[in-house]
Amino acid sequence: MNTSPTGAAPYGELRAQLDTLTTEAFRPELAEIDQLPTAELAALMNGEDATVPAAVAARLPQIAAAIDGIAARMARGGRLIYAGAGTAGRLGVLDASECPPTFNTDPSEVVGLIAGGPSAMVKAVEGAEDSKELAAEDLDAIEVGPDDSVVGISASGRTPYAIGAVEHARTLGALTVGLSCNADSALAAAAEHGIEVVVGPELLTGSTRLKSGTAQKLVLNMISTLVMIRLGKTYGNLMVDVRASNEKLRARSRRIVSLATGAADAEIEAALTAADGEVKNAILIILGEVDGPTATTLLDEEHGHLRAALKSARSATA
Numbered sequence: 001m002n003t004s005p006t007g008a009a010p011y012g013e014l015r016a017q018l019d020t021l022t023t024e025a026f027r028p029e030l031a032e033i034d035q036l037p038t039a040e041l042a043a044l045m046n047g048e049d050a051t052v053p054a055a056v057a058a059r060l061p062q063i064a065a066a067i068d069g070i071a072a073r074m075a076r077g078g079r080l081i082y083a084g085a086g087t088a089g090r091l092g093v094l095d096a097s098e099c100p101p102t103f104n105t106d107p108s109e110v111v112g113l114i115a116g117g118p119s120a121m122v123k124a125v126e127g128a129e130d131s132k133e134l135a136a137e138d139l140d141a142i143e144v145g146p147d148d149s150v151v152g153i154s155a156s157g158r159t160p161y162a163i164g165a166v167e168h169a170r171t172l173g174a175l176t177v178g179l180s181c182n183a184d185s186a187l188a189a190a191a192e193h194g195i196e197v198v199v200g201p202e203l204l205t206g207s208t209r210l211k212s213g214t215a216q217k218l219v220l221n222m223i224s225t226l227v228m229i230r231l232g233k234t235y236g237n238l239m240v241d242v243r244a245s246n247e248k249l250r251a252r253s254r255r256i257v258s259l260a261t262g263a264a265d266a267e268i269e270a271a272l273t274a275a276d277g278e279v280k281n282a283i284l285i286i287l288g289e290v291d292g293p294t295a296t297t298l299l300d301e302e303h304g305h306l307r308a309a310l311k312s313a314r315s316a317t318a
Contacts, residue, residue: 025201055199066177066193070149071230078147080110083165085129087209088153089114095220103233104241115161132164146173155208157185166190181212232305240280261286288313
């Protein structure tokens, strides 16, 4: 029998599976695109990319439901965990890595797991994506539990690592999301929240780093950003939990306080000093007319929600 090196499935069987996937479909009309002028190629690819937002829009109800479920668990102290292989895994790691500087989350709060471990970010780890057992081991290593949310990511929707992560997470009581780019996928079926963003065949046959990758990036951006909004990490459209770890972010911190309060520079500097550089606390100090320790106490009592803390501060002084 013609089997793969890992023994996961016969090559003929796997090829038959791929033949059924929209993301793997061959487009005869594009068979000679290598003969086109570069400007025409760029226009063609740009046109392909322009179709992705509409495909995401078609799944907004499912995305919103997943976000609300994730936010509810994270409000109880749970984590958001992405799990995927190859491009999908890298996108999950990327989204997770951007949460600490953007929303001042601890690196343990939003986690990206990629089949094969960190080295797979820059080099393929052969066979890692074919193992459901590896996914279970990775989840057990970080002690996934009922308050956590696990998002399996796979363009094909058939990657064993992503499916294994979702299946194992469900046995642990975690909320599960399956994000794929094919209809009727095994990944979506395995998850509590199935999100299938069908973007159609790729410009390059089977190259799911293209439209499928773009779709996954848009959805992951939406999940992490809107979850953080629900958790009070923003004030309106201002990133009030931004971590000022460099000069640009320190300047942005002062600008955010200015936009939120309209205060003069001297008052902003004094508030940030009293708040130990925390933007959210500085805004509360200015708008709520409280001192640094009181701002900290009010925000702790309101679980970090600035609007609620402001309401409490104003009620106390009314």
